[in-house]
Amino acid sequence: MMEQCENMKKYDYLIVGSGLYGAIFAHEAKEKGKKVLVIDKRPTIAGNIYTEKQEGINVHKYGAHIFHTNDKKVWNYITKFAEFNRFTNSPVANYKGELYSMPFNMYTFNKMWGVVTPEEAKAKIEEQRKEITKEPENLEEQAISLVGRDIYEKLIKGYTEKQWGRDCRELPAFIIKRLPVRLTFDNNYFNALYQGIPIGGYTKMIEKILDGIEVRLNTDYLENKEELDSLAEKIVYTGPIDAYFGYKLGTLEYRSVRFENETLDIPNFQGNAAVNYTDRETPWTRIIEHKWFEFGKDENGNDIPKTIISREYSSEWKAGDEPYYPVNDEKNSKLYAKYKQLADKEENVIFGGRLGEYKYYDMDATIASVIEMCEKELME
Numbered sequence: 092m093m094e095q096c097e098n099m100k101k102y103d104y105l106i107v108g109s110g111l112y113g114a115i116f117a118h119e120a121k122e123k124g125k126k127v128l129v130i131d132k133r134p135t136i137a138g139n140i141y142t143e144k145q146e147g148i149n150v151h152k153y154g155a156h157i158f159h160t161n162d163k164k165v166w167n168y169i170t171k172f173a174e175f176n177r178f179t180n181s182p183v184a185n186y187k188g189e190l191y192s193m194p195f196n197m198y199t200f201n202k203m204w205g206v207v208t209p210e211e212a213k214a215k216i217e218e219q220r221k222e223i224t225k226e227p228e229n230l231e232e233q234a235i236s237l238v239g240r241d242i243y244e245k246l247i248k249g250y251t252e253k254q255w256g257r258d259c260r261e262l263p264a265f266i267i268k269r270l271p272v273r274l275t276f277d278n279n280y281f282n283a284l285y286q287g288i289p290i291g292g293y294t295k296m297i298e299k300i301l302d303g304i305e306v307r308l309n310t311d312y313l314e315n316k317e318e319l320d321s322l323a324e325k326i327v328y329t330g331p332i333d334a335y336f337g338y339k340l341g342t343l344e345y346r347s348v349r350f351e352n353e354t355l356d357i358p359n360f361q362g363n364a365a366v367n368y369t370d371r372e373t374p375w376t377r378i379i380e381h382k383w384f385e386f387g388k389d390e391n392g393n394d395i396p397k398t399i400i401s402r403e404y405s406s407e408w409k410a411g412d413e414p415y416y417p418v419n420d421e422k423n424s425k426l427y428a429k430y431k432q433l434a435d436k437e438e439n440v441i442f443g444g445r446l447g448e449y450k451y452y453d454m455d456a457t458i459a460s461v462i463e464m465c466e467k468e469l470m471e
Contacts, residue, residue, distance in 0.1 A: 108329030111442035142265020142292035149292035160455030175287030209274035233264035249371035329444035345414035401453035
């Protein structure tokens with residue numbers, strides 16, 4: 092009788108989570124003729140890349156997502172589902188009203204010191220680095236040893252202290268392994284061959300990936316696990332791995348962010364998609380002005396009369412908060428390794444994505460990971 096029930100399962104795959112990993116796995120499984128069901132506990136698809144149209148602007152609800160990759164296979168794959176614009180990430184740093192170009196480049200050094208040539212900039216940095224004569228013992232000494240005190244004080248210190256919630260002298264040196272210094276006027280943040288934002292927003296792209304696939308929203312897998320498991324032969328789980336096991340070995344930590352959104356009756360608030368606030372006193376770490384991800388135009392190419400900004404705050408993560416970035420330090424990595432051992436013993440469950448694999452994946456790495464899994468899992 093049991094065997095007969097097994098054969099009556101309605102779906103080949105139940106996919107938990109409709110972010111990039113879950114959506115792409117669902118798409119590829121459907122292409123191979125498999126029956127799939129996607130569920131998500133949120134009322135929306137697309138996970139943390141969800142964009143919502145407001146005032147004609149695609150608002151990045153869970154923080155700015157800028158697609159960038161050097162992987163041609165990933166680029167060729169994702170551009171099947173969306174056309175990408177030419178957006179380039181060129182953040183600006185605001186230090187007490189002084190504006191600096193990021194990442195550190197010749198515009199930055201000219202504003203900081205009045206230097207004009209790469210030679211002059213290099214000499215200035217070398218001279219300031221000499222302040223640290225021993226092995227750096229904390230983040231402050233490490234940063235000064237790499238780029239000197241002026242850049243550290245104005246562009247690193249306050250921002251980092253807000254991000255981590257403690258003094259740079261109390262943070263370990265290894266947090267900053269290197270600080271890229273560009274002796275050119277290139278202010279493109281990413282060294283990526285392919286980059287941009289999907290025209291029409293990420294949600295539209297995920298809708299296309301999930302086209303023709305059954306999706307149930309507002310459905311909490313862990314609360315209805317037994318019932319949902321009975322529907323499918325295999326589970327693809329993209330939620331937090333520790334939650335799957337009821338946190339029985341302890342809770343993995345995440346860094347969290349909090350957003351305050353505001354709609355303004357003006358066409359232009361800051362003239363750039365991202366402005367970092369690098370002084371300690373301003374409570375937010377940065378302000379995102381969403382319309383500039385798509386050059387201030389709506390989908391018909393018209394100027395948008397209003398603007399929407401998001402002030403971003405770093406916050407200490409506590410259980411129950413939205414998990415954003417895995418904290419891949421030694422303590423959490425050891426705990427994840429123990430959960431991974433449990434996961435490997437789970438029959439018919441695939442753990443994937445940023446939360447399922449507890450990895451700080453950029454979007455392109457998530458896509459590469461799920462494509463690799465599909466090639467293994469869905470081989471005919």
